[in-house]
C-alpha cells in the first residue's frame with residue numbers, strides 16, 4: 798500500500814476509535830475509565846496527521862466533511878463509497894496499491910483489496 802494511503806487509513810481508524818472512546822468516556826467518566834486511552838489515541842492521531850502530506854491532508858479533511866468516510870476499499874472492482882464500478886484500466890492496473898488513487902466519481906481515496 799502507498800505510504801500516504803497507509804497513513805490515511807490509520808488516521809481514519811484512529812478518528813473512529815477516538816469517537817468511540819469519547820462516547821464511552823462520556824458514559825464512564827464517573828468511574829474514571831477510558832480517559833487514558835482517549836489521550837493516547839488523540840496523541841497518536843496528531844502524530845499520524847503530521848506525517849500526511851499537506852495537500853493530501855486538506856483533501857482528506859474536505860472528503861471527511863462531505864462524506865464522513867474519506868477512505869474506502871474497492872471490492873470486486875466497485876468503489877465502496879459510491880458503488881460505481883471502476884474503469885477496467887484502473888481496476889486491472891498492476892501495482893494499483895502502490896500509488897495514491899481516488900475514485901473518479903466520488904473522489905474518495907481508494908485502496909484495493911486483493912481479489
Ligand SMILES: [Zn+2]
Pocket residue numbers: 876877878879880881900901902903904905
Ligand atoms: Zn466512489
